[in-house]
Amino acid sequence: MQSFFRKAYTSLSAAPAASKTNLLKNMTMGRALNQSKMMIQSQNLMNSAITRRAFSIIDxxxxxxxxxxxxxxxxxxxxxxxxxxxxxxxxxxxxxxxxxxxxxxxxxxxxxxxxxxxxxxxxxxxxxxxxxxxxxxxxxxxxxxxxxxxxxxxxxxxxxxxxxxxxxxxxxxxxxxxxxxxxxxxxxxxxxxxxxxxxxxxxxxxxxxxxxxxxxxxxxxxxxxxxxxxxxxxxxxxxxxxxxxxxxxxxxxxxxxxxxxxxxxxxxxxxxxxxxxxxxxxxxxxxxxxxxxxxxxxxxxxxxxxxxxxxxxxxxxxxxxxxxxxxxxxxxxxxxxxxxSNNYAYDIQDKTKKVKMDIDNKKPFVGLAFKLEESQFGQITYVRIYQGKVKKGSTLNNTATKKKVKISRMVRMHSNNMEDISEAGAGDIFAIFGVDCASGETFCDQSVNFTMEDMHVPEPVMSLTIRPKKQDQLEIFLKALNRFQREDPTFVVKQNQESEEIIISGMGELHLFIYCERMKREYDIDLAVGNPTVNYRETISQKAQFNFLHKKQSGGAGQFARVIGYIEPLNSDMDSQDADLSCQFVDGTEGQNIPNEYIPAVEKAFHESTKKGPQTGYPVVGVKYVLTDGQTHVVDSSSLAFAIATRYSFKEAYEKAGPQILEPVMNVEVTVPAEFQASIMGQLVRRRGSITNTQTKTGYFILNADVPLAAMFGYATELRGCTQGQGEFSMEYKMHSPVGEFEIKDIIDAYQRKRAEKGEDI
Structure with a gap:
């Protein structure tokens, strides 16, 4: 309406004196007609939305x-x-x-x-x-x-x-x-x-x-x-x-x-x-x-x-x-x-007990924070309600942190715009402000204590070293990294303890590039970015026994611990998408040769040993450590002694268990004009690709292949060059697979050189 009057005033001021009377009359009629139309449109809008948007609770x-x-x-x-x-x-x-x-x-x-x-x-x-x-x-x-x-x-x-x-x-x-x-x-x-x-x-x-x-x-x-x-x-x-x-x-x-x-x-x-x-x-x-x-x-x-x-x-x-x-x-x-829809939560007191959620506004509130974003107003938390309703001003429990949170502002999102609401009911999706939480956490009414089923988070496959070029930007740089980690569970930040380098890991080149670019644009940080590295893994291919005695006496209380057992691969075939990349500890002891209070120390030491493999420094996966027997000393045995014995026993058995290096393999699909078919197939074969499917559709050739991620760096440029810019490709992580024998030596040598540069014993 304000724009209408501004336009009307401009027209009236510019009109000749003789025309002003007629113009004013027409404007008055037009204004009345315009007001009438607006009232009808407003009424229709209210009729259609009154029960849904004005009061927020939706049937x-x-x-x-x-x-x-x-x-x-x-x-x-x-x-x-x-x-x-x-x-x-x-x-x-x-x-x-x-x-x-x-x-x-x-x-x-x-x-x-x-x-x-x-x-x-x-x-x-x-x-x-x-x-x-x-x-x-x-x-x-x-x-x-x-x-x-x-x-x-x-x-x-x-x-x-x-x-x-x-x-x-x-x-x-x-x-x-x-x-x-x-x-x-x-x-x-x-x-x-x-x-x-x-x-x-x-x-x-x-x-x-x-x-x-x-x-x-x-x-x-x-x-x-x-x-x-x-x-x-x-x-x-x-x-x-x-x-x-x-x-x-x-x-x-x-x-x-x-x-x-x-x-x-x-x-x-x-x-x-x-x-x-x-x-x-x-x-x-x-x-x-x-x-x-x-x-x-x-x-x-x-x-x-x-x-x-x-x-x-x-x-x-x-x-x-x-x-x-x-x-x-x-x-x-x-x-x-x-x-x-059927949705279930777990009772915090008994996580084996599943509780069906009822889409009922009268039941205690249960909602899942499934996505976070930073905005000019602070953190936006997207919430799906599985049971009950919530009003602005309500106090809820975060069942992960055990903290109470007050809902001060509620909105419905429309891309990056928002509409304030006062309440939301069962089944709805909305967003809240000013709540400190992480993605995947559950909010509950104070009368219940549930946690929703977890979502699947894939493991990162690629890493970069990254740092700000200016030291005075370090604080804001760390703030940006912390924000992106909270928003995206697949964006992982770690620090190399020896070199103090900051390493970011993600799902691919584009994923990491986007976050680097966002830091430059949103935080004005000038970054120094290292070359991308592939997240290799180590594993074993056969069973190996261990019988290790750790014995140390240097005056005063000594150390004594013997661990007996074996390690074996969890997977019969690592060339499988269903291969288990976890590590498992099994307590197979009988009797009291190893007292129960030392078993947790053995388990913890085993899992710590798998964090850094002996060949490449990358984590060890797909290994089962089975403890069958051991020996203690009345005075000198301790949790520390058993932890040390476990680390050495794992290293000893690992060398006898046929160690392997695994690399991420990607499912690659390339689409090019049919005339480039031969050159594309040759490119991927040279990159150690295994072609799984080909098809031709109306002038286009589509090729699917499994290719190691390490061989895909720079492929976008090569593809554009040989197809006159007409080729395109996409890839996704498929599995980790053993590295070929010709590449193993290069990977191990690179790791040994890196250790030598840092002055570590090889």
């Missing part, structure tokens, strides 16, 4: 908590932008790396808009057909996989995007594994059907074969590539076209004649798959009656999707504004509300 039956996940560059942020536009949350569509220099709404970081990738997950919320939808847009790049991990940990459902041209890609496999880990039902959306080589039916076969999902199309595309016009809904058996501004108007028509037979065939396929798990649909199928009522068909799809026995497949092109509104309908029709 869980009309709530959906969803995430959008996929391989990098599959269109996650683009589809989120369309969802926000069609639900009225934003007024304009902006593209990732947009030409208007604005960028997509959910990419709020400057780095995200520059690079056209999502770096951190972002939360928003919107309204669609009287339902409230909380959305988390997640990164696609494997280096930021923890963002996907913790989003899926707290969500009730998800949209899995598949590129219509590329099909199932490496990160799609990772996302699928994460969804299965947290039992998250999903709908599948085959995006980018406007791209050259797009084939939704090949994608569906890909999903069945590579992901092992029971899925079927609930839509059929009308046209493909440049000829994509709309979709056919197999549940309603209607064609949908997207017209008007940015495809906002969904127009329902009869299915085109040339597609009727194909749609009938695909609907029969859908019913056949549903009939496998639904007696009601099976009855229709056995009677060869495929005219199933819409509500019966939707109910079957919904029940099987929530039970994770089936995945409905939808399709379209977010960039071309086709298929997004039906996808939103699918979220409401097929994905669960919070009441339909």
């Amino acid at each position: 869980t039956k009309i709530m959906r908590n969803i995430g959008i996940s996929a391989h990098i560059d599959s269109g996650k942020t683009t589809i989120t932008e369309r969802i926000l536009f069609y639900t009225g949350k934003i007024d304009e569509i902006h593209e990732v790396k947009g030409s208007d220099n604005v960028g997509a709404t959910m990419d709020s970081m400057e780095l995200e808009r520059e690079k056209g990738i999502t770096i951190k997950s972002a939360a928003t919320h919107c309204e669609w057909k009287d339902h409230h939808i909380n959305i988390i847009d997640t990164p696609g790049h494997v280096d930021f996989t923890i963002e996907v991990e913790r989003a899926l940990r707290v969500l009730d459902g998800a949209i899995l995007l598949i590129c219509g041209a590329s099909g199932v890609q490496p990160q799609t496999l990772t996302v699928d594994k994460q969804m299965k880990r947290y039992s998250v039902p999903r709908v599948i959306f085959i995006n980018k059907l406007d791209r050259m080589g797009a084939d939704p039916w090949n994608c569906i076969e890909n999903v069945r074969e590579r992901l092992g999902l029971n899925c079927a199309a609930v839509q059929v595309n009308i046209g493909v590539e440049n000829g994509l016009q709309g979709i056919c809904d197999l549940v309603k058996m209607k064609a949908l076209y997207f017209e008007g501004e940015k495809g906002r108007d969904v127009v329902e028509r009869e299915i085109p004649d040339d597609l009727k037979e194909f749609c009938d065939k695909k609907k029969q396929e859908l019913i056949t798959i549903l009939a496998e798990n639904d007696p009601t649909i099976e009855e229709y199928y056995l009677n060869e009656d495929f005219n199933i009522p819409i509500d019966v068909l939707k109910k079957s799809i919904r029940e099987q999707t929530i039970a994770q026995k089936f995945c409905p497949v939808m399709m379209g092109s977010a960039y071309k504004n086709k298929g997004v509104q039906p996808l939103l309908d699918g979220v409401l029709d097929y994905l669960p509300n919070p009441e339909e």
